Amino acid sequence: MSFLRRKRLFIFLISFIILVALIGYSISERQEASTLEKFFNDTVGWIQSAVHVPVSFITGIAGNVSDLITTYEENKILREQLSQYKGLIYEVQELRKENEELRKAIGETDSIRDYEPIHATVISRSPEQWIDEVTINKGEHHGVKANMVVITADGMVGKIRTAYEFTSKVQLLTGFDQYNRISATISKDGKNNIYGMIEGYDKESKSLVFRIIEESEKDVKEGDLVVSSGLGGVFPAGLVIGEVKEVGFDQYGLTRTALVEPAADVYEINHVIVVDRSLEEREEEVEEQQ
């Protein structure tokens, strides 16, 4: 009996050591996922995309009914907005043409605003809700790489954490911490823009924390639109992040921070666009120059 008890203790201790070793391995800074992880994620991802279709059809029915009830009201508002947009489209086209011509004139054709969209569908969401992660059905094979930004029609939702061969993991904005900063800006008419960094997600106020680095003559107001500035080198410029909700000081009272409400709803995402910035990062050249 004493042998059995000792054996049990032995197994428990060994499994505890294995647990610590595995956790240590998975939180270490890995660039690439292991082959085993790639294999299982791709295999399961393939089945997930098959299961996703009937499930979203069934769960969609309930959503459709509530949509129908509000359709009439929405239609009224949309029609009003549509008439305003017609004028706007003309203006945008003219500006775009002018911009292109000016760019040609100075010989710079690539802009940090340009990007190649990769359309993808969300096939699953991590059941562990402390890990804000969704899986999409496009991977390295389709040109997705780690750290690319992911947007929906409303705005930014996250970035690629790991890309496998045919699927990838998207880290949502709600799971951003201080290691996932986004260089962002608030555009001010006629004056200098306000620059800063999105430094993580505050779970209590349900908003992103925007730390202002460079102030402008004009002050930040509630309702100002925060967009990516493209200065971080990975994300293209001009992607909508959210609206300013509240302005205050940080915990030391030295810099000002704004709470930003994300523009996109991270709980109901189905179709996303992975943004591949056209202008390549020129990091190597910069290093050589130094």
Add this chain to the structure above:
Amino acid sequence: MSRVYIPLILFVLLILEGVSIRFLPPQIAAGDLLFIPHWILLFLILVCIFYDKPRTYHAVIYALIFGFLIDMIYTGLLGAYMFTYGFAMYLTHILKRAFHGNFYVSLLLAAIGTALSDIVIYVIYSVIGFTDLYWTEYASVRLLPTIIINLIFLVIIYPMFVKRFIRWRDEQDWSS
């Protein structure tokens, strides 16, 4: 046949867990409360009570394998679910000897198993820094809703599988 069916059902549950948030109404899903599906664990608790004999450890082995798959596919933190599920199943295996296998015992063991594994996962995650919730807040925001939603799931799957498990267990005797 049970050798094929049980892993297959577990695999289906593994995939359904990934879309589980869609089964909740959006107002609840976007709210403060966290509902974590531990469907694989609950299914294995039924396997442990009604299919496993005192000397077989099918449920523990399946818990280790599918816990590892959850880690790989959904969390990226290897080992956490594997260790937790394996540990919870082993405890269920010991506890079930003290009871007769019936509905109320399953409910009790499921509640204990879910609570235990969710708490162990909370401890592991807070040690690593994935969450910084205080434990009283954790109990009301995540632990209670999770236990309740998982017990509801158990009530749904109980009538579907129990008779089959008992039949499969008796078939084991024939084949061995």
